[in-house]
Amino acid sequence: MNFFKYWLAYLDYLQIEKNASKLTIEAYEKDLADFFNFLTSENLQSLQDVNYSIIRTYLTTLYDKNLSRRSINRRISSLRSFYKFLLREEMAFENPFVHLHLPKTAHPIPEFVYQEEMKILFESIDQSTALGKRNIAILEVLYGTGVRVSECVQLTIDSVDLDLQTILVTGKGNKERYVPFGEYASQALQLYLKESRSLLITEKSQPHNVLFLNARGNPLTARGVRLIINKLVEEAAITLHIHPHKLRHSFATHLLDNGADLRAVQELLGHSHLSSTQIYTHVSKDRLSHVYKTAHPRAKR
Template identity: 60%
Template sequence: MQQFNKEWLLFLDYLKIERNAAIKTIEIYQKDIEHFLLYVNNENINKLNNVNYITVRNYLTILYAQGLTKRSVSRHISALRSFYKILVREAVVTSNPFTQISLPKQSYPIPQFLFDEEMEKLLAANELETPLGKRNLAILELLYATGIRVSECVQLKIEDVDLDLHTVLVLGKGSKERYVPFGTFAKDSLNDYITYGRTQLIGRHSNPQNYLFLNAKGNPLTARGIRVVLNKLVQNAGLTIDLHPHKLRHTFATHLLNNGADLRAVQELLGHSQLSSTQIYTHVTKDRLSHVYKNAHPRANK
């Protein structure tokens, strides 16, 4: 990597200044590009301008041999294509060998979501008499009501929540802000938590920094902490499901579409920059429509 440090710094400036990329995104780019540069170095290629189509094909063969999925290989190609695009723009290299490579066709798995009954059991599994119970219900209601990412949830501050307008200001990927509405159930649980639960969690030695969700010590709750909360709720509800925060995001989108929401509206609510990212949920709704049709139409079955 040190051999091509100048090239990486050029691309890093592009990610930070022009793309305004999140730290996690930059880390992924760096990991993928470092992996390729190590391969280039092992092949005794001294200049990135000497990388050609054959070099790239051989590199992809190695990625597949290492057991990477089509999705991971696509990510590598996209990262390196962008890397070389900037190098061409800055006249470091004369051509981009990754433009000759097509992304592997992928089969996207249908997102896993919770059924209405499972969601209701989870919501009923909270211990509302304790500050942590109030917090847990507020987290669950908010994640289900808004579909926000767990990384967005832990960054929320008190001032981001408007209980009168039923909206929350979310800082999404690429530092993009969006307002997301929530319903009456989420409002009531948030109000109960902020008024009674959160004030009790703030201790003399804690440092809440005005973050909305706090842990038992009164400090900002982490993404890992939310996963622990959800696992505990699953146990309390007596469910045998694997629940992660993103499953609630899938549930939010699926339930909206199943009840007639517009795909573009769901895209905005989720904070997706591309509609294709939201279209994975249409597979779920198509299955439901097919089920409804077969059970409701008089000539659907013999």
């Protein structure tokens, strides 16, 4: 049976009604494609033929592929949501995934960079060139605001308010939020806009208002930012793997380590649910040691 019409209907629902991001839609697309391929291999002719027994068989095939428990849970969650949509549209009469219970996966503690290591990285950047001024501005924005790399590359000149020291960020589901930035980011952005950005624009560049540009004067991509950070880390001779999302983790961790309110950090990160922010409630070893030494009566003589 051709499952294509169900596929298209659900993807339209995600895009139009749920206002899901491009990455989210692509993830659901892959999950549906894998499930439909499985149904075809089992010679199933209709979604109405999918029952609990079939779902258990599908689950077995996922385990046979040596997928992580986290990946399997995500796929099952995608398909459970897909069937909820089918029920709403009367394209199916039951959700075979509703009785499938998977063990909860432990959320790994996010990796972060210590403040001393961030200082080394910042100080290693050569700011005498146009690209150097751009690079320090990118790093200051990512670490100083905690924005996702996808949000960073979407920033425009108009979204930056240097007087109020805030940026208007468009997050997941096109939700907008204002995020403040500090003096370091402010100085880096002013220097980049005043002395660097115009130098990166070439005659072949397409007119646009995007904040961060590549060496050819075109909008910088998320992949481009990752390559830039990899190069900066290599030049700084830091024996760490630092990526944009690790800077986001570091932003949240350092705020909480220094006494920031969890709800405030939730707002800054653009999390819809507090549970997404609670993974950052761990503390660094230095912070833990400091609290013990200052608080416990037997920590010092």
